Amino acid sequence: MTDKMLPIQDDAAAPDVLQQRMAERMAQLQEQGLLRQRTVYRAPVNFAANDYLALASSPALADAAMQALQRGVGCGSGASALVSGYQSEHLALEQALCQHTGHEAALLFCSGFSANQALLKTLFQPGDTVLSDKLIHASVIDGAKDAGVTLRRFLHNDADSATRLAAKHRPLALITESVFSMDGDCAPLMALRQIADQQGAWLIVDDAHGFGTPVTFPDIGSQPCDARYADIQLITFGKAMGCQGAALLGSQALIDFMVANCRHYIYSTALSPLAAATALAALTLMQDHRLCQQLAENITYFRQRCAHVGIALTASVTAIQPVIIGDSHRTLAIAQQLRGAGFAVGAIRPPTVPRGSARLRITLNAGHSQAQIDAFITALQQALAAHR
Ligand SMILES: Cc1ncc(COP(=O)(O)O)c(C=O)c1O
Known part of the structure; x- marks a missing residue:
């Protein structure tokens, strides 16, 4: 680069509009408890995923993928x-x-x-x-x-x-x-x-x-x-x-x-x-209906245990079991405490759900054991109590 091509230092450079806009928006989201961030998934027990039949990391599916690769x-x-x-x-x-x-x-x-x-x-x-x-x-x-x-x-x-x-x-x-x-x-x-x-x-x-x-x-x-x-x-x-x-x-x-x-x-x-x-x-x-059956049993078990310990659920009878918290900051705090205890749940906030209805999105899958569900419910009770 010759001297002539060096960028001119202009004291009165125009403001970086996009940079400013991004910073303002991020600050606003942070303040409202609505900032979305990724974390590398590490929780040993997943009550957040949509992998309802627990097939995503099942040996049977991995085997099928491997066989497909082997046949070209x-x-x-x-x-x-x-x-x-x-x-x-x-x-x-x-x-x-x-x-x-x-x-x-x-x-x-x-x-x-x-x-x-x-x-x-x-x-x-x-x-x-x-x-x-x-x-x-x-x-x-x-x-x-x-x-x-x-x-x-x-x-x-x-x-x-x-x-x-x-x-x-x-x-x-x-x-x-x-x-x-x-x-x-x-x-x-x-x-x-x-x-x-x-x-x-x-x-x-x-x-x-x-x-x-x-x-x-x-x-x-x-x-x-x-x-x-x-x-x-x-x-x-x-x-x-x-x-x-x-x-x-x-x-x-x-x-x-x-x-x-x-x-x-x-x-x-x-x-x-x-x-x-x-x-x-x-x-x-x-097509193996036992998977669906197992999921149905886990949903029923989860709902019965929650009712027993007084955790309020909605009327949902599917694998998606929301616990409505309302406040976004509280929802995040509860989800974070659960993550610390080894359980992943979704912390769903507006605009994904209507204002004032932030929630924990809990999902059951066919691979959960009753012991895991019990341990999760205990951790959930503790987190709800800690963030009343
Ligand atoms: C109702 C609904 N439709 C469509 C999609 C998009 O599907 P995909 O995750 O395959 O992009 C989702 C994913 O979250 C969904 O919940």
């Missing part, structure tokens, strides 16, 4: 699906998912977030109206924004509210989660199906937290969500299947349309064949 399945797909990334592992997984759910066709994505966003952005046009539950996942909200859709939200799990809004706004689709990620309660699927039918609208169900787990819907009971109820069903492989990736399931016409028009699918490297092969193995392992 690639770690990476190498290209987008429409170039050369779509391989026999993807096809096999799509077919198995269709067989399992009754849908005609499936399309794989690298995550549930991108699948939801891609679906809304591709299927809808500016000016369309879509109805969703008030507590619908961020990926649906972002997808609706990207599509320029008017998203009207009915009261949480309230079929009457959905009926009123549907009659008023004539939506093209209704969207709900099957099991709500932060509350663990289940949607009135049959009622929403009927409302959609009356309006000639589609019912889209984000089944991220329902697929593979014991569910009890208020109006269809303990049947799994599938093609009978959902015109389009989203499944993520990162929850009960213990893997990574996601699938949209629906009619052949829908999937053909997505393949031809979906920018997330066309311009992105396809899911790795190894991930597809592993997810297929997870789907096979899931």
Whole structure:
């Protein structure tokens, strides 16, 4: 660099607007107890994950992945699906998912977030109206924004509210989660199906937290969500299947349309064949109903023990068992004390949940032993008492 090229020291340099903006925002989040930070996960007992069937680090799934690698399945797909990334592992997984759910066709994505966003952005046009539950996942909200859709939200799990809004706004689709990620309660699927039918609208169900787990819907009971109820069903492989990736399931016409028009699918490297092969193995392992049964028993045991020692739970009967704390700082402090005692739980704060409803998001899985649940409940009691 010559003298001439040296940067000029300008005493009156313009302020770094982005730096300042970031610092202000971070200070604000810190003050409100809403700062999100990562910690390397080390707690020996996990009551925070969505690995409901304890498959993520199961020897059986690791073995299946190893076998796939040994028979030459690639770690990476190498290209987008429409170039050369779509391989026999993807096809096999799509077919198995269709067989399992009754849908005609499936399309794989690298995550549930991108699948939801891609679906809304591709299927809808500016000016369309879509109805969703008030507590619908961020990926649906972002997808609706990207599509320029008017998203009207009915009261949480309230079929009457959905009926009123549907009659008023004539939506093209209704969207709900099957099991709500932060509350663990289940949607009135049959009622929403009927409302959609009356309006000639589609019912889209984000089944991220329902697929593979014991569910009890208020109006269809303990049947799994599938093609009978959902015109389009989203499944993520990162929850009960213990893997990574996601699938949209629906009619052949829908999937053909997505393949031809979906920018997330066309311009992105396809899911790795190894991930597809592993997810297929997870789907096979899931067919062993003992896992689901074990999870159901753990949920019941947890709820009974909490009732016995006076820990207030919500009405959720799924693997997601929130303990509502209210205050964000307190929620964090309790979660930190639990972590110190060797237990991971989610400390969920606004804007993920409504203001004033910060909570511990406790999740049960099929691998928890009763001794672990007992020890966790003791630690939870102590942490709640220490941070009243
Ligand atoms: C309801 C719901 N939908 C979609 C997603 C996104 O799925 P993924 O984790 O595969 O991106 C999540 C993840 O948290 C979720 O809770």
